[in-house]
Amino acid sequence: MTRVKLGLAIMALVFFAAGMRTGLDWQRWVAIGLLAVAVVLRYVERMQQR
Numbered sequence: 073m074t075r076v077k078l079g080l081a082i083m084a085l086v087f088f089a090a091g092m093r094t095g096l097d098w099q100r101w102v103a104i105g106l107l108a109v110a111v112v113l114r115y116v117e118r119m120q121q122r
Contacts (some may be wrong), residue, residue, distance in 0.1 A: 073117055080110040
């Protein structure tokens, strides 16, 4: 699960950098979405441990 979260965070960084470089808003929104999924997975994992 840690690898999945790390992969999502890295993909978010790549999409965000590409969005800033090209000026395409949709790439930045994809990056925000990927980062949000990674954060949600962090809390889902904690909830499952209880």
